[in-house]
Amino acid sequence: MRHSTRIAVGPVQFRIGSDWREPITALERLYAGYPKDEDRPADATVRLFAARPWRRWLRPSVHIGGDFVVPDALPLPLSMGLLAAEMGMNLQVALGWRRHMLLHASAVARDWRAVILSGESGSGKSTLAALLGEGDWRLMGDEFTLIEPASGDALAFPRAVSLKNEAIAEMTARVDAARLGPLLAGTPKGNIRHLVPRADAIAAMHEPARPALILFPRFGGEAAIEPMGAGEAFVRLTEASTNYTALGEAGFAALTRLVREAPAFGIAYPDSATGMALVEQLWAEAAR
Amino acid sequence: MSALRTLVDLLAGRADAAALAPRDWDGVIGVARAEAMLATLAHHLADADLPEPVAKLLADQRAAAAVAQAQALWEAEMARRALAPEGIEFVLLKGAAYAAAGLSCSAGRQIGDLDILVLAHDIRRAENELLEAGWEWVKSDPYDDFYYREHMHELPPLIHKARDRMIDVHHTILPKTHRITPDALALMSDAVRAEGGFAVLNPEDMMCHCAAHMLADGDLQGGLRNLWDFHCLTRDFAAADADVWGKLDARADLHGLRAPVHRAARLARDLYGAQLPSGWSRQDADDIWYRRRLLARDDWGRSTNVALQQAFYIRSHWLRMPPLMLAKHLWTKWRKG
Numbered sequence: 196m197r198h199s200t201r202i203a204v205g206p207v208q209f210r211i212g213s214d215w216r217e218p219i220t221a222l223e224r225l226y227a228g229y230p231k232d233e234d235r236p237a238d239a240t241v242r243l244f245a246a247r248p249w250r251r252w253l254r255p256s257v258h259i260g261g262d263f264v265v266p267d268a269l270p271l272p273l274s275m276g277l278l279a280a281e282m283g284m285n286l287q288v289a290l291g292w293r294r295h296m297l298l299h300a301s302a303v304a305r306d307w308r309a310v311i312l313s314g315e316s317g318s319g320k321s322t323l324a325a326l327l328g329e330g331d332w333r334l335m336g337d338e339f340t341l342i343e344p345a346s347g348d349a350l351a352f353p354r355a356v357s358l359k360n361e362a363i364a365e366m367t368a369r370v371d372a373a374r375l376g377p378l379l380a381g382t383p384k385g386n387i388r389h390l391v392p393r394a395d396a397i398a399a400m401h402e403p404a405r406p407a408l409i410l411f412p413r414f415g416g417e418a419a420i421e422p423m424g425a426g427e428a429f430v431r432l433t434e435a436s437t438n439y440t441a442l443g444e445a446g447f448a449a450l451t452r453l454v455r456e457a458p459a460f461g462i463a464y465p466d467s468a469t470g471m472a473l474v475e476q477l478w479a480e481a482a483r
Numbered sequence: 484m485s486a487l488r489t490l491v492d493l494l495a496g497r498a499d500a501a502a503l504a505p506r507d508w509d510g511v512i513g514v515a516r517a518e519a520m521l522a523t524l525a526h527h528l529a530d531a532d533l534p535e536p537v538a539k540l541l542a543d544q545r546a547a548a549a550v551a552q553a554q555a556l557w558e559a560e561m562a563r564r565a566l567a568p569e570g571i572e573f574v575l576l577k578g579a580a581y582a583a584a585g586l587s588c589s590a591g592r593q594i595g596d597l598d599i600l601v602l603a604h605d606i607r608r609a610e611n612e613l614l615e616a617g618w619e620w621v622k623s624d625p626y627d628d629f630y631y632r633e634h635m636h637e638l639p640p641l642i643h644k645a646r647d648r649m650i651d652v653h654h655t656i657l658p659k660t661h662r663i664t665p666d667a668l669a670l671m672s673d674a675v676r677a678e679g680g681f682a683v684l685n686p687e688d689m690m691c692h693c694a695a696h697m698l699a700d701g702d703l704q705g706g707l708r709n710l711w712d713f714h715c716l717t718r719d720f721a722a723a724d725a726d727v728w729g730k731l732d733a734r735a736d737l738h739g740l741r742a743p744v745h746r747a748a749r750l751a752r753d754l755y756g757a758q759l760p761s762g763w764s765r766q767d768a769d770d771i772w773y774r775r776r777l778l779a780r781d782d783w784g785r786s787t788n789v790a791l792q793q794a795f796y797i798r799s800h801w802l803r804m805p806p807l808m809l810a811k812h813l814w815t816k817w818r819k820g
Binding site: 210236262293442 | 505506508509512513516517534536537539540543544546547550551553554783784785
């Protein structure tokens with residue numbers, strides 16, 4: 196393709212091609228601090244392309260393709276090319292990665308032990324993980340947590356965090372502006388701004404962590420902690436996994452082990468500070 | 484050299500995986516994925532000297548294909564449990580058949596829907612039994628439903644409501660309106676039993692069906708994979724039976740499939756280096772279009788040569804139905820948008 200770049204996030208090496216320069220420039224700026232190995236063959240290919248040649252210039256709209264495509268996915272305007280690239284990368288991992296069990300979950304780690312936060316979009320799992328990652332936690336990722344079937348360890352996928360709507364103001368007040376991407380206003384998912392994880396989190400991205408706590412956060416309502424049985428956690432995580440079925444028996448073994456070894460809780464919180472305090476409280480109890 | 488050429492050369496054994504530059508793998512992996520052949524390549528290169536990231540990715544693919552194949556065979560077992568108690572005999576086709584029979588092309592082969600063949604007079608009962616066992620209709624469009632039942636060689640696709648897997652129930656191997664009418668009764672009555680107990684087509688019919696599916700029925704999408712199937716089938720069967728080419732000729736004549744079978748053999752020779760007996764190894768001026776169509780993909784996995792693809796698409800319809808019917812069909816489809 197006309198323009199391209201390579202990005203490594205956790206165990207996945209991406210090659211991203213584009214009909215336009217802009218999304219590649221934006222990606223290279225956002226991922227400048229990530230380790231680069233130009234010689235490493237790519238595991239996954241993302242393509243950002245114009246459906247018709249003239250649409251490169253005339254009302255340019257970015258279609259998302261690659262090894263795996265979603266039929267009938269709507270294109271994005273070129274101004275949201277960075278979001279298209281992010282969606283393309285997520286898509287390739289969600290549909291193509293088989294080495295690990297993928298959980299649609301954020302995660303943070305301390306002392307090589309991980310807290311996994313699983314929930315739907317809007318549950319606040321991204322924001323909570325990003326906030327914890329600015330404290331004395333290592334941010335492992337805001338979108339995918341990878342479970343290694345053989346060892347049961349959690350592996351990081353620390354892509355740039357996708358901050359949405361209210362979370363943008365909350366984070367911009369705390370972090371160096373150099374770690375923030377451009378504001379993407381009015382996307383189909385609302386306002387979006389990317390946050391580059393801290394340098395130490397990127398440097399540690401290949402270090403596994405032992406799952407110690409599984410949380411299902413719910414933003415809104417009074418602060419609450421609800422202990423959850425292993426069976427319910429299991430069922431919820433099968434729904435949060437994009438490749439549980441495809442992994443067959445290995446997926447079943449990895450997930451049963453995960454919910455048996457790590458206690459699970461639902462937490463509700465009215466604001467971020469309370470959410471973080473609940474995580475710390477449960478961590479202190481789990482660590483005992 | 485294009486990545487797709489490199490992929491074909493690797494499969495044919497003309498290229499040495501250890502001689503590839505690390506970045507050559509980008510394209511090879513990309514096009515192999517696009518052709519649904521990455522796990523096939525992974526099996527082919529299981530003992531090759533590869534860069535570590537490639538070796539790991541290919542090991543992932545082999546493991547994933549093993550799981551997918553077990554799931555596909557389980558689906559065949561589910562069909563057996565639905566149909567056998569009613570005495571409905573069926574034969575596995577394509578990917579599930581290759582896996583059930585343990586043929587070499589099944590190593591890493593992706594298996595999509597479950598394809599089965601039943602006798603034409605059993606098709607209503609088969610449909611009823613499957614519906615009772617939890618499969619349901621995918622298409623609700625009355626024209627499509629009518630079209631399938633009136634003109635096609637299979638029922639409209641059914642999907643299992645709990646397992647989310649599709650089954651295609653065939654009563655022959657080409658559409659009823661196709662210019663060629665294979666002998667469906669012979670396919671069923673001469674089927675053989677694979678070791679695991681499932682019935683599959685006999686070797687010659689299996690090769691005939693593979694060629695018909697690739698060259699007489701579709702627009703050559705996924706053609707490289709189908710051609711690899713054909714190449715492996717002929718190689719395996721020829722190794723077990725020196726007379727297989729003669730039998731294949733006779734069987735292809737019975738089904739009216741001599742032209743597609745011979746073309747498939749020539750393409751397997753040209754691309755995958757198949758060894759053909761003297762009567763088969765000829766040249767045909769039209770083969771070049773097929774080779775171009777099969778290799779129409781760039782290093783990013785995108786299909787190229789739109790005009791040629793379109794031509795093969797039109798050809799597939801032209802073969803499938805008589806002109807007046809084609810006109811009516813396209814008119815109806817166009818009106819419905």
